[in-house]
Amino acid sequence: MPNLILHHFDFSPFAEKARLVLGFKDLAWDSVQIPMVMPKPDLMPLTGGYRKTPVLQIGADVYCDTRLIARELERRFPSPTLFPDGNRGLSLALSHWSDTALFEPGAGLSMALTTQVPEAVLADRREFFTFMDFSRLASDIPHLSTQLRANAALVDEQLADGRAYLLGALCGWADITSYFALWMARTFVPAAQDLLASFARTHAWEARMRAIGHGRRREISAAAALETARTAMPEPGRGVDGSDPLALSEGDAVRVTPADYGRVPVYGTLVTLDTEEVAVRRSAAEVGTVVTHFPRIGYRIERAGSA
Numbered sequence: 591m592p593n594l595i596l597h598h599f600d601f602s603p604f605a606e607k608a609r610l611v612l613g614f615k616d617l618a619w620d621s622v623q624i625p626m627v628m629p630k631p632d633l634m635p636l637t638g639g640y641r642k643t644p645v646l647q648i649g650a651d652v653y654c655d656t657r658l659i660a661r662e663l664e665r666r667f668p669s670p671t672l673f674p675d676g677n678r679g680l681s682l683a684l685s686h687w688s689d690t691a692l693f694e695p696g697a698g699l700s701m702a703l704t705t706q707v708p709e710a711v712l713a714d715r716r717e718f719f720t721f722m723d724f725s726r727l728a729s730d731i732p733h734l735s736t737q738l739r740a741n742a743a744l745v746d747e748q749l750a751d752g753r754a755y756l757l758g759a760l761c762g763w764a765d766i767t768s769y770f771a772l773w774m775a776r777t778f779v780p781a782a783q784d785l786l787a788s789f790a791r792t793h794a795w796e797a798r799m800r801a802i803g804h805g806r807r808r809e810i811s812a813a814a815a816l817e818t819a820r821t822a823m824p825e826p827g828r829g830v831d832g833s834d835p836l837a838l839s840e841g842d843a844v845r846v847t848p849a850d851y852g853r854v855p856v857y858g859t860l861v862t863l864d865t866e867e868v869a870v871r872r873s874a875a876e877v878g879t880v881v882t883h884f885p886r887i888g889y890r891i892e893r894a895g896s897a
């Protein structure tokens with residue numbers, strides 16, 4: 591199998607999820623640091639326009655969005671499992687809660703209060719994070735603080751019986767996807783230390799999560815990652831589910847667009863469509879032919895005039 595290449599930047603909270611999965615599975619991986627704002631000229635040939643962080647590249651296959659990155663790493667490296675005790679569906683469903691209810695108030699507070707994020711990044715995110723009302727951010731600090739605290743309290747309640755991890759004795763995706771939002775709050779929101787101070791069990795759990803580490807990481811250049819894509823063949827697609835309500839067929843020209851924020855469409859030829867994933871084949875001079883994969887949940891798929 592080609593090397594795992596994570597396109598990310600160290601400050602990215604969503605990338606922290608992916609790094610922890612790599613650590614949890616004790617994997618060796620290559621790291622490509624990408625810019626925190628557009629333009630991202632070495633990433634676009636791989637993704638076809640998707641700009642969010644992180645992106646996982648395996649040869650000529652490009653996996654966008656942590657929800658799919660987790661599934662794909664689990665498929666290729668099943669042990670140790672991210673879904674212990676038969677909790678796969680529940681764990682994956684929890685991503686939505688952590689990416690919105692737990693993450694968004696912390697993200698709002700970090701935009702309002704951080705001194706660490708450069709002005710160019712703040713300016714970019716004002717346009718990009720369409721789920722935030724920047725005009726009332728300053729006056730919303732108390733409200734956002736309550737939302738962060740009330741959602742973090744759910745983590746603490748879950749740990750109330752003394753269990754080590756959210757779903758029991760074993761760590762998994764439920765922990766990783768919940769932890770990343772608290773990692774962000776603690777990293778970027780100085781007031782988070784006070785806001786979360788009474789959650790002693792959560793604090794101890796966070797230390798266990800930090801101890802997972804990031805696996806075996808090596809820095810490589812973006813040029814090397816593009817070369818890897820250019821010299822690899824994408825994996826065969828899984829085909830199109832005939833009972834899918836969109837009634838699309840393999841080979842159809844489609845566009846795939848995040849349904850939440852950063853709604854940039856990616857155009858390509860459909861190779862996989864099922865309830866887990868949508869994948870399109872595309873070509874670009876820098877990478878040759880690649881397949882770009884997205885999770886099904888949270889993405890809109892439409893027919894396109896041309897691929």
Ligand SMILES: N[C@@H](CCC(=O)N[C@@H](CS)C(=O)NCC(=O)O)C(=O)O
Nearest residue numbers: 602603604626641642643655656657
């Ligand atoms: N649903 C995506 C969300 C990723 C996301 O919003 N990442 C942030 C960084 S933590 C981002 O893309 N920011 C804009 C950028 O990196 O250009 C996922 O789970 O990967």
